[in-house]
Amino acid sequence: MPHKSTPSKKVSPKQKPRRVSGRPLADEAVGRQAILDSTIRLLKTRTPEQLSVLEVAGAAGVTRTLVRYYFSDLSGLLREVxxxxxxxxxxxxxxxxxxxxxxxxxxxxxxxxxxxxxxxxxxxxxxxxxxxxxxxxxxxxxxxxxxxxxxxxxxxxxxxxxxxxxxxxxxxxxxxxxxxxxxxxxxxxxxxxxxxxxxxxxxxxxxxxxxxxxxxxxxxxxxxxxxxxxx
The missing domain is CATH 1.10.357 (Tetracycline Repressor; domain 2)
Structure with a gap:
């Protein structure tokens, strides 16, 4: 009697957990204070008009998206600072x-x-x-x-x-x-x-x-x- 081979189960690739829109991941939440501190440091050598969200994000080691999540824009960041x-x-x-x-x-x-x-x-x-x-x-x-x-x-x-x-x-x-x-x-x-x-x-x-x-x-x-x- 011929042996019937059992079809192999297809293994689906492990999916990453879905991120809730607009909300940072838990390990990113520590970045808020870093953003504020970095902005204060930058303002010692820059005028407010010379700052940009990109520069602040780079100094804080976070993404521009995270800066905008917490403060909306540069004006909101400067107000909190x-x-x-x-x-x-x-x-x-x-x-x-x-x-x-x-x-x-x-x-x-x-x-x-x-x-x-x-x-x-x-x-x-x-x-x-x-x-x-x-x-x-x-x-x-x-x-x-x-x-x-x-x-x-x-x-x-x-x-x-x-x-x-x-x-x-x-x-x-x-x-x-x-x-x-x-x-x-x-x-x-x-x-x-x-x-x-x-x-x-x-x-x-x-x-x-x-x-x-x-x-x-x-x-x-x-x-x-x-x-x-x-x-």
Whole structure:
């Protein structure tokens, strides 16, 4: 009796798991922070206008698709980077505000800290203006809780800490907040004027610090005077 051969079963090639459209694979999810960190590093030597999604992706070691998945486009990425930098700055300020010291010392340290931060991140002030103060907030679900409102709210809380030791002071913390911001935001964009007034080099840097100390004394004296009058 002839032997019937059993037909061999066809082995199908192993298929890769299907990827859900628009969502990165699990091992790619770690790339979000790398994208933010790489953008911050690039912004130390590039202007925001010089950046591209392709360059950021290359620096972060990820694909352009992943950058767009997390941030939609370059504008969305810059907006998140700016908010991250602002949180880092305010975290540092909170440490300074909680240190023991006179009102003058804490005002001076806050002014100095912001100036040093803007030297570390030369395009920070421009980013703050374009992405927070004048930025679009289409992605915010709550129109009453925009990035500007969140940052301003925390900034005012930090400024109010300067008045904690002067409970009788009638100074409006909003005025004090604006005074501190005005000084620290003006200096980085006024380098030609500062060079004309103070020259350049280490001696000029000392003159700028003397100016910060002068302003710190003015603000601290005003806080203490208002406290003494109303106590």
């Amino acid at each position: 700016t908010e991250l930098l602002m949180r880092q700055l305010q975290d540092r300020m909170e440490v300074v505000m909680r240190l023991q010291g006179t009102v003058y010392e804490r005002v001076h340290q806050r002014l100095l800290l912001r100036l040093e931060f803007m030297r570390e991140h030369p395009h920070f002030e421009r980013l703050a203006l374009s992405e927070i103060y004048y930025g679009e907030n289409a992605d915010d679900k709550d129109p009453a809780d925009t990035p500007l409102q969140r940052i301003t709210r925390r900034g005012l809380e930090l400024t109010s800490m300067l008045l904690a030791d002067s409970p009788a002071s009638t100074i409006d913390p909003r005025f004090l907040h604006l005074a501190i911001l005005s000084v620290s935001a003006f200096i980085p964009i006024a380098q030609p004027l500062l060079a004309t007034l103070f020259g350049e080099g280490p001696d000029a840097d000392r003159q700028v610090d003397d100016y910060l100390r002068f302003i710190s004394h003015v603000l601290a004296d005003k806080i203490q005077q208002a406290d003494e009058v109303n106590s």
